[in-house]
Amino acid sequence: MNGPLLEMIEGTSFAFELLWADELGEPIDLTGCVARFVICPAVSSRALVSCSSGDGSVVLGGPAGTIAVTVAPERTAGLYSDSWKGARYELRVEFAGGEVSSLLRGAVSMEAALTH
Secondary structure (H helix, E strand, O other): OOOOOEEEEOOOOEEEEEEOEOOOOOEOOOOOOEEEEEEEOOOOOOOOEEEEOOOOOEEEOHHHOEEEEEEOHHHOOOOOOHHHOOOEEEEEEEOOOOOEEEEEEEEEEEEOOOOO
């Protein structure tokens, strides 16, 4: 896994942004691409959280090469359980021609909310 540990708190907003660039530092043009960010339990590919460019929770910056992911509070509210132990995430980008890149993968920790 190549990404950082994502530390989340149940029922709160969580967001991050990244720039996808080539080896020379030039942004990758994401025009026409679709992206999906998922969080799955350690032993399953069943998504605990799913965000996509189709629903607006992943925003692609076209020629700027930026990707912004926002996990809204309602996507994790009331979902804290043992399923989150060892959970992992992946961010994939699919180009119009069908090429799919797994851009970022890593582990997720979820803390239970103290207030509701």
